Structure formats: structure tokens, C-alpha cells
Amino acid sequence: MAPTDQRTDDREAAFYAIVDSDGRIEPRDDMPEAYRRTLIRQIAQHAHSEIIGMQPEGNWISRAPSLRRKAILLAKVQDEAGHGLYLYAAAETLGVSRDQLLDLLHTRKQKYSSIFNYPTLTWADVGAIGWLVDGAAITNQVPLTRCSYGPYARAMVRICKEESFHQRQGFESLLTLTRGSAAQKAMAQDALDRWWYPSLAMFGPPDTGEQVSGGHTEQSMRWGIKRFSNDELRQRFVDMTVPQSEVLGLTIPDPDLRWNDERGHYDFTAPDYDELFRVIKGDGPCNEQRLRHRVEAHEDGAWVREAAGAYAAKQQAKRAEAAA
Amino acid sequence: MTTQRYALALGDDALILAQRLGEWVARAPELEEDVALANIALDLLGQARTLLTYAGELEGAGRDEDALAYWRDDRDFRNVLLVELPNGDFAVTMARQLVFAAYQYELYDRLRGSADETVAAVAGKAVKEVHYHRDHATQWVLRLGDGTDESRRRMVAGLETVWPYVDELFEPFDGADVDPTALREPWTAYVHGVLAEAGLSVPEPTASRRGGRDGLHTEHLGYLLAELQHLHRSHPGATW
Numbered sequence: 001m002a003p004t005d006q007r008t009d010d011r012e013a014a015f016y017a018i019v020d021s022d023g024r025i026e027p028r029d030d031m032p033e034a035y036r037r038t039l040i041r042q043i044a045q046h047a048h049s050e051i052i053g054m055q056p057e058g059n060w061i062s063r064a065p066s067l068r069r070k071a072i073l074l075a076k077v078q079d080e081a082g083h084g085l086y087l088y089a090a091a092e093t094l095g096v097s098r099d100q101l102l103d104l105l106h107t108r109k110q111k112y113s114s115i116f117n118y119p120t121l122t123w124a125d126v127g128a129i130g131w132l133v134d135g136a137a138i139t140n141q142v143p144l145t146r147c148s149y150g151p152y153a154r155a156m157v158r159i160c161k162e163e164s165f166h167q168r169q170g171f172e173s174l175l176t177l178t179r180g181s182a183a184q185k186a187m188a189q190d191a192l193d194r195w196w197y198p199s200l201a202m203f204g205p206p207d208t209g210e211q212v213s214g215g216h217t218e219q220s221m222r223w224g225i226k227r228f229s230n231d232e233l234r235q236r237f238v239d240m241t242v243p244q245s246e247v248l249g250l251t252i253p254d255p256d257l258r259w260n261d262e263r264g265h266y267d268f269t270a271p272d273y274d275e276l277f278r279v280i281k282g283d284g285p286c287n288e289q290r291l292r293h294r295v296e297a298h299e300d301g302a303w304v305r306e307a308a309g310a311y312a313a314k315q316q317a318k319r320a321e322a323a324a
Numbered sequence: 325m326t327t328q329r330y331a332l333a334l335g336d337d338a339l340i341l342a343q344r345l346g347e348w349v350a351r352a353p354e355l356e357e358d359v360a361l362a363n364i365a366l367d368l369l370g371q372a373r374t375l376l377t378y379a380g381e382l383e384g385a386g387r388d389e390d391a392l393a394y395w396r397d398d399r400d401f402r403n404v405l406l407v408e409l410p411n412g413d414f415a416v417t418m419a420r421q422l423v424f425a426a427y428q429y430e431l432y433d434r435l436r437g438s439a440d441e442t443v444a445a446v447a448g449k450a451v452k453e454v455h456y457h458r459d460h461a462t463q464w465v466l467r468l469g470d471g472t473d474e475s476r477r478r479m480v481a482g483l484e485t486v487w488p489y490v491d492e493l494f495e496p497f498d499g500a501d502v503d504p505t506a507l508r509e510p511w512t513a514y515v516h517g518v519l520a521e522a523g524l525s526v527p528e529p530t531a532s533r534r535g536g537r538d539g540l541h542t543e544h545l546g547y548l549l550a551e552l553q554h555l556h557r558s559h560p561g562a563t564w
Contacts, residue, residue, distance in 0.1 A: 054350040054358065061346045065555045066390050066564040067339075067373050070346075071366060077349050078362035085355055123555055123564075181562050293350070301353025303478070304414045307471025314470060
């Protein structure tokens with residue numbers, strides 16, 4: 001065996017020794033190139049989802065129906081921008097820049113969660129996003145607080161705490177609607193009707209049993225950057241959410257939803273995965289709008305970022321001159 | 325004792341500017357600014373809620389913060405015209421922020437000594453928030469003024485856009501806890517200092533626009549309120 005191969009093997013063995021013992025890989029550790037690329041894609045997609053997700057909820061900041069709700073919503077959308085910041089920073093530890101990642105988002109080479117390609121048509125949609133979309137996100141993300149890449153795991157600890165707060169706020173907002181007027185209750189039910197299946201689809205296509213779709217689940221599990229299958233997480237979400245819908249007095253739009261004593265889980269109708277793939281490919285109600293909005297904000301801000309860069313350079317030159 | 329009119333005027337200033345700054349969220353030039361502008365909007369909204377609640381108490385007619393925010397028409401709003409101006413580009417927004425935060429800083433700094441405990445308490449908290457708002461705007465006026473040719477041109481235009489609305493901030497106000505005319509000198513010292521450091525001239529005096537404190541607004545306010553109020557008004561008596 002050539003000496004280089006020996007070194008590569010040793011490095012890979014050291015990597016797997018850390019992963020297999022449930023340790024954390026840190027930015028300076030050796031890691032397989034495919035692991036690094038997969039993590040960049042996964043963390044970037046998560047960061048992009050946070051910043052695109054600001055749009056559907058931000059859509060209601062100006063119209064929030066009370067000043068208290070306006071404050072809660074502003075704080076929530078601000079948290080999402082903050083999550084975007086930590087996640088881009090986590091991705092940067094893998095040797096890419098935020099600018100590069102934003103460029104990949106803007107040129108459609110990287111994706112964001114397809115849930116944000118649905119419109120927020122009423123105020124109740126803001127509550128439904130908090131309850132269902134943040135609820136699904138937490139189900140997906142809590143296991144990532146133990147993922148093998150240290151900076152990502154640590155970012156997820158903080159994000160999950162805030163998401164859990166958002167989920168409770170969303171639930172509380174819907175509870176206020178369902179205890180309110182008939183029109184408010186109808187608004188809440190309509191929101192659940194529209195957001196239920198897209199929320200189930202957030203866990204991705206089936207990846208267990210006969211339906212394994214050739215995705216990345218097995219490899220990602222080996223690397224400790226995915227802990228449970230899409231199907232396990234989807235089931236966990238349904239089991240958690242059904243009792244909450246009962247407290248709200250809302251009906252989940254699935255006639256086949258029922259408790260299965262034998263399995264110890266709820267049986268439920270799967271979301272339409274063809275629709276999920278169509279939306280991922282760009283054919284959702286808001287794909288064009290979301291991306292155009294993001295690109296316009298970025299382009300409109302280019303002169304501001306250039307000015308900040310030019311100013312910083314001038315200040316540095318002044319300091320250098322003063323020191324000379 | 326603070327008058328209802330005064331509490332309402334200060335509360336409306338904060339509410340309307342919070343509404344304008346909220347429009348930047350998910351549109352800012354960089355993610356840090358989405359966070360910063362949302363944060364400033366949130367501070368202002370918090371000030372507005374306390375001041376409007378207090379204005380309702382002083383009035384004694386059972387109106388709470390939402391009744392005052394959602395059920396008055398534009399002729400009954402008492403904010404200065406400056407805060408209702410459309411955001412324009414980032415330079416216009418930063419020019420408005422510098423002018424307004426520097427004014428609010430001097431105002432709240434003095435209101436901390438108000439004989440009215442509620443107002444003094446609001447001011448004590450708000451002065452720290454506004455100190456940050458003023459610093460945030462200052463840093464951006466410096467960067468844009470002394471950045472690129474384009475940013476400088478836009479910053480000059482931004483200052484010219486907001487300048488006609490400056491005088492109204494310092495007009496005498498009957499029943500004010502702090503005389504607005506006394507704020508002009510320290511405001512001028514601060515703002516002119518920032519402009520000098522940024523290499524920007526103070527815009528030439530122009531005819532000043534006023535009337536907000538008397539409910540005579542720009543055409544922009546009606547649209548802002550239509551958006552702010554429509555959902556609340558569509559469900560009279562509902563709890564949210």
C-alpha cells in the first residue's frame with residue numbers, strides 16, 4: 001500500500017472512531033470530502049429555509065390584528081433571521097462563505113424547505129405555521145442537537161429552544177382563534193386544512209420499508225448527521241400533533257386518521273409525494289415569488305454592502321497610516 | 325401630570341415608525357440588518373404599547389392600546405409627519421433613523437426626570453433602546469456618507485428627503501412634559517457632528533412640513549393605517 005493511502009486510511013479510521021463513539025467532529029478534524037459536502041448542503045438548505053421562511057410570516061407583520069400579536073410576530077421573524085445567521089456561520093466552518101451559499105440559493109442550485117412555497121392567506125396561517133411547521137421542524141431538528149458535526153449540533157441546541165417557544169406561541173394563537181368567534185374558528189380550521197399535508201411532507205419522501213427512494217438516509221445515518229428515518233419522524237410528529245388538535249377543537253383533514261392500538265401509533269394518510277416533488281422542482285404556488293423577493297432584496301442591497309466594504313477599507317487604511 | 329394628548333403623540337410616533345420599519349423585514353440589505361431593523365421596530369412597538377395604554381388610562385373612556393391603534397382614523401393620529409414617510413431606499417431610512425433617534429434620545433433622556441412616574445419609567449427603559457437606535461443610524465450614515473460615490477449620492481438624497489420634516493419635531497407643544505424647543509440645540513450638536521464626520525453637508529433649509537400633531541398628515545398615512553387596521557376592524561369585538 002502506498003504511504004498516502006495509508007495516511008488516508010488512518011484519517012478515515014480516526015473520523016469513524018469519533019463518529020462511532022458518538023463524539024463530535026470539529027472544523028479542524030479530518031473528515032471525508034463527501035461528509036463535508038453533504039453537511040454544507042444540509043446546513044445551507046436549513047439556513048436558506050430560515051431566511052425564505054421569513055417571507056410568509058413577514059407577510060402578516062403589517063396586518064397583525066393586535067399590537068401584542070404584532071410584537072410576537074416581529075420577534076419571531078427576527079429569531080428566524082438570527083437562526084439564518086448562526087447556520088450560515090456553522091456552514092462557514094466547513095470552508096464556504098455566506099456569499100457563496102446565497103449565490104447558490106439565488107441561482108437555484110441549492111434548495112430551501114418546500115413548505116415555504118405555500119402562501120399565508122389569512123392570519124390563522126401564521127398560527128398554523130407556528131404550530132405545525134415549527135412543530136415539524138422541531139421533530140426534525142431535536143435529533144440534530146446530537147449530530148456528529150459540533151458547530152451544527154451546537155447551533156441546533158439554541159435554534160430548537162427558540163423553535164419550541166414559537167411552536168407554543170403558534171398553538172396559543174390558534175387556541176385564541178378557536179375559542180373566539182365562529183369566523184375566527186373557521187379561519188383556524190381552514191388554515192389546518194391547507195397546512196396539514198404540506199407539513200407532513202416536510203419530513204421528505206418515504207425512506208423505510210419497500211418505499212426506500214434512493215435518498216441519502218443510510219449514508220447520513222452512518223455519518224451521524226441523521227438519527228431517524230423520515231418515516232419515523234413523520235410518525236412522531238403525527239402522534240404529537242393529533243392530541244393537540246383535539247385541545248384546539250379542530251379536525252385534521254384525514255378521514256382515515258385513527259389510533260392503532262397494535263402499533264401504538266396513529267394511522268394516517270400519507271401526503272401526496274408527487275405534489276412534494278413538483279413543489280421541490282419549482283412548481284409550487286409561491287416558488288417564483290419567494291425567490292424573486294429574495295433576489296430583489298439582495299440586489300437592492302448591493303450598493304449598501306459595497307459602501308460598508310469601501311468604508312471599512314478606508315478606515316483600515318487610515319489606521320495603518322496613523323500607525324506608520 | 326402628563327396630558328393624554330402628549331402621551332398619544334409620543335405613542336403614535338413610536339407606533340407609526342415601528343410599522344414602517346417592520347416593512348424592511350426580509351428586505352434588508354443583509355441578514356444582520358433584518359435582525360437590527362426588526363429589533364428597533366420591536367423596541368418602538370413596545371414604547372408605543374405602553375404609551376398608548378397610558379393615553380387610554382388618562383382619557384378614562386375605556387380605550388386600550390388596540391382601541392387607540394386600530395379604531396382611530398388618520399385625522400385623529402398625532403404623530404409627526406417624519407415617521408409616516410415611506411421607507412424609500414436604505415439611505416432614506418437611515419437618514420430618518422438618525423434624525424428621529426437623535427430627537428428621541430434627547431427627549432427620553434429628559435423625560436426620565438418627569439414628575440409623572442409612568443412616563444419617567446417608560447423613558448428610563450426607552451432611553452437605553454434609543455441610544456442603540458441612534459448609534460445604529462450613526463454607523464450607517466458614516467458608512468454610506470464615506471463609502472462609495474453611489475452611497476454618498478444616495479445619502480445626500482436621503483437627508484434632503486427627510487430634512488423638511490425636522491422642524492416639526494421641535495415645535496412647541498402645549499402640555500408637554502418636556503418642551504420640544506429645548507431639544508433642538510443638543511440634537512443639532514449631535515446630528516451635525518455625525519454629518520461632519522461623514523463628510524456630508526447639512527442640507528439647505530427648505531420650507532418645513534408640519535401638521536401631524538394636529539392630525540393633518542401626508543397622504544401616506546391613510547394607506548399605512550388601512551393596512552395596519554383592516555384585519556382588526558373586519559372582526560369588531562374579537563379577541564386575538
